[in-house]
Amino acid sequence: MRSGWVETAERLAPALLGLLLGLLALGPALGPGFVLRYDMVFVPDPPLVLPGQGFPRAVPSDLVVALLSRVVPAQLVQKTVLIGIFVLAASGAAALVPSRCLGPRLAAAAFYAWNAYLAQRLLLGQWALLLGVAGLPWAVRAAVLGGRARLAAALLPAAVGGFQAMLVSALTLLATVATSPPPGGRALRRPDGSGAGDGIPGRVPGRPFGGRSAMRRWFAGGRPVPRVRRVAEVMSVVGALSLPWLVPALLSRAVTDPAGAQAFAARADGPLGTVGSLLSLGGIWNANAVVPGQGSWWSAIVRLALAAVAVWGFARLSGPRAGPYGGTGRRVSGPGAARAGPYGGTGRRVPAPDAARAAAGCGKARSGGTARGEAPPYRTGLAVAAATGLAVALAGAFAPGLLGGLIAWWPGFGPLRDGQLYLAPFALLQAVGLACVVARWDSRAVAAVAVAVPVLALPTFALGAFGRLSAVDYPDEWRRVQAIVNADPAPGTLLSLPWGAHRAFSWNQGRVILDPATKMFRRPVLWNDALLVGVPDGARLRIAAEDPAVAGAEAALRTGPAGRADALARLGIRYVLAQAGDNTFQGAATVFQGREIRLLRLEPPS
Secondary structure: OOOHHHHHHHHHHHHHHHHHHHHHHHHHHHOOOEEOEEOEOOOOOOOOOOOOOOOOOOOOHHHHHHHHOOOOOHHHHHHHHHHHHHHHHHHHHHHHOOOOOHHHHHHHHHHHHOOHHHHHHHHOOOHHHHHHHHHHHHHHHHHHHOOHHHHHHHOHHHHHHOHHHHHHHHHHHHHHHHHOOOOOOHHHEOOOOOEHHHHOOOOOOOOHHHOHHHHHHHEEOOEEOOHHHHHHHHHHHHHHHHHHHHHHHHHOOOOOOOOHHHHOOOOOOOOOHHHHHHHOOOOOOOHHHOOOOOOOHHHHHHHHHHHHHHHHHHHOOOEOOOOOOOOOOOEEOOOOHHHOOOOOOOOOEEOHHHHHHHHOOOOOOOOOOOOOEOOOOOHHHHHHHHHHHHHHHHHHHHOHHHHHHHHHHOHHHHHHOOHHHHHHHHHHHHHHHHHHHHHHHOOHHHHHHHHHHHHHHOHHHHHHHHHOOOEEOOOHHHHHHHHHHHHOOOOOEEEEOOOOOEEEOHHHOOOEEEOHHHHOOOOOEEOOOOEEEEOOOOOEEEEOOOOOHHHHHHHHHOOOHHHHHHHHHOOOEEEEEEEOOOOOOOOOEEEEEOOOEEEEEOOOOO
């Protein structure tokens, strides 16, 4: 009989492992200041503003950050979120593993919190997406257990993340509930009468998926509730939590350029080609988001081999001699005997001291295998979601014309252009599969190796990807401009120049970031959200702006210096934030002049 503190330590171990991995991965990014890289732009004292006319990509994540920054400094909010991604991912992957053994759970935690997908998306600055990816295993678990409140709570990280996080979650959850047996249904009972939910951490043995209360929810007239009703329940929760970004998206006048299908298609990030990169959870479209050294032969081969082992392990979750999480298949005597071999057994008895390990599914049969078992209820759905996500990524890589045609036909297909982001369920599948392999061996050494291999296969993710993620502070002139503009009660838009979406400041060590002016001011900010993306043949592909107001501003900027200020003022623009040496606005009043930026105020049209 184990003491309570040992059980508590084992229960918290995956979260603590996630914390350690987060500290190792972020390194210098946890110092004073803000981590600024591509889409990851946090600013001091962020304002509470409504989304503009472009697609609401940062809704409601920016609003949540602004609200939290009313309580604690914004830079502390950012660091908490980044660390929380690792903790949430590791603990969630461990919670989804049916085995109650610590070794397999730690293996899943390490893999899901340290892989190429998470590393590349973090280097691209997509923390909001990763927030939903980190909460994905918790959402899958909640969908299997049933209940709207439980599912809504598990989806909160994705809801904060916004549209990308919710789309990935919706894909996985709908596949899960459409293919899994109903909670409390007969299909979830094992041969010995115990419930399949017994293998899920936190459930009471013998009371699958919540006991009587869950049974009442899911049974009507003595029969399981049809799958269509379960799918409808998940859709209602996902739809309700998507309203903060879905409503602005439907009301906006944003347009989607079909050329994005080619620009954001998955690409090879190593010697194994595009397919090998995707199978090993890489293949991001931006070469600057690849982890240093990831393209080496040894890293690519190790990660692909690890992926193959993990997929094999996941496939062994059912079928003859499968069910590594279901115990040894041997009959147990002594304390814990009632909980042993939850997937059925061979009839053999084991000594009482082994009962606890057999009950937890930690033993390995003396014959070299395990007894026939029953797969976790999420197995088929997670496999379908992983295959669908991989297919979307492959379609963008090898059939961009088809995807571009779909986007041209209906802009609603636009979110599919960055297909690699839909590998999230495939990453979760591999994490659970690796845990399955570890559980088959019942060896602390094997478990330790499984925990270490993901880190050793991608060692340069450590220390902020060797300095690619580090904390800096905004120069004082940025804060002064922010204070001037936010203190002005007069209406009007702020135009941000140079006329492009990204900036590379010397004080940020030349790292490319989204224009921070888009998040600093209480008034609407007009900026050019068109993108120039390099493609593998060396050309640069221009993705048209999504905000329709960009075209009017471009026409006004083409006006000569004498009439430029008046043309912009007629568009409702009150301020222009430009480079310090920009003197192309005659008649505009200079409100602030700094070493790097210059703030101009335009007179309203007469």
